[in-house]
Amino acid sequence: MEKDTLIMSFESSCDETSVAIIKNGKEILSNIIATQIKSHQRFGGVVPEVASRHHVEEVTHCINLALDEAKVGYSDLDAVAVTYGPGLVGSLLIGIMAAKTVAFAHNLPLIKVNHLAGHIYSANFVTDLQYPFMSLLVSGGHTEIVLVTAPGVFHTLGDTRDDAVGEAYDKIGRILGINYPAGKKVDQMAAKGKDTFNFPRAMVQEDNLDFSFSGLKSAFINRVHHADQIHEQLNKDDLAASFQGAVLDILSNKTFRALKQHPVKQLIVGGGVSANQGLRKRLAEEIEKRHMDMELVFPPLRLCGDNAAMIGAMAQIQYDKGDFAKLDLNADPSLDFDME
């Protein structure tokens, strides 16, 4: 039996401060998440300077809780990992400085992790990954289709040309009077309504794997404004269902297009929008309809949003490869897979 590897991981790319202790990339010993949602709700969305300030307030507290909950000490750790991008630069920097400090203070190797890779590897806590596998990344900052051909080897097949899908949810949520983050509420309303408004499905006819959500968002906003002008009452549940119907058509169209080009045994969905019940149901139905022999993997709800556990899962792969960073590590706010 080989020795266990324990990694302390940090995630602070947006509005969650999170520190986790992960064993062998597979087992969560602790995963402390301090969320700032209630703070940013005052402003209707994430304010970067406010987010950075909260991270400084939380970071050592989260470290200590993570150690306590995992019942381990610094001498038990083998490495320290941290998200270095993409994300908000001021937010990223707090996790990076704290992680570098812990690594320096205890002479531990430092591992820099791509936030998006972390979301993909949330699935490592749910199933045994079989390469190659396909992943659909859907969150407030990202909408990507990524083919993972080997541990830690990523190929971006499709990306959004404008808004991220979660961002579109927040924007139309505001029109419906729902505070950020709007995804969960829109999802619930959509389940009660009917797709009656026929919003556009952008780019679904195009033979590529990219997404666009700004046209859908504009169509939604225009429809509501038009109704306001002529004092027409619109059913909000139907509006939500029509918006979500278009989103699911777009996501599913592009995902199955990718799967046709690259048949794989697993489809991994990650990111905040992977918590969406409509999406979960739709992808399962599409797989059944197509009689595909493919495992569909969603992270547990707690691991859909930003968390440090997923960073620890990805970090284990880099640890095994000896892929370490130095103490001069900086944030890379616009990091993507092609740059690494």
Added chain:
Amino acid sequence: MKILAFDTSNKPLSVAVFVDGKVLAHIESTEKKTHSVSLLPDIQNGLQEAGLTMADIDLIAVAKGPGSYTGVRIAVTVAKTLADTLNKKLVGVSSLKLLAANGDKKHLLVPLMDARNDNAFAGVYVTNRDGRLLTVIADHHTSMANLFETLKQYEPNELEFINATPRLQELIQKQFPEATIVMSEDSLPDAGKLAKIAETTRVVKDIDNFIPTYLRLTQAEHDWYAKGNKEDKNVSYVEEV
């Protein structure tokens, strides 16, 4: 006592290792380097130069602001994490007080941080007989006009403005032609002096809740309060989930 001191609250970076009253290592950079990149390697090099390791250090001293928001967060995050993770003592010192330590002991010292649009972070300090800096007017964010109004009660030729930018210099000269003005490039923060001040400063009791001294709300919060909103004491804005 062995002290590791550092300041990244503005463009310059300063790291010092201070042992029993002597600076054993001093690393400074004035050019616009990225503090997030340099700070830990500079701390590592400073300790090496002093022939020490972190285990030898008794106290971490940090300039806690006011200053560049990102800059002070970088130093404060490293300082609080170091102190917490290694069970070291932690001291936070005003970044303006540290600049005042560069001033003439006979002067009434007015350290400044240019906060744009003719505003500044400023404090007023004097040096006592033991060479310690005492606060006359606490650090605050102010328009230069209001600062001048406050300073009218003092003899202009006793005033020494420290860390002026060309724009602040222009304003000060117009108001107090007799005052001494020290420009930013001639008044670099010195972590050796920070360590010395830290020796006589109260140790931080609650490291988790140690945060930078921003002296300003974020614009978003300012606007939110301006709309008549009140902080709800029953709501925790950050919560563990």
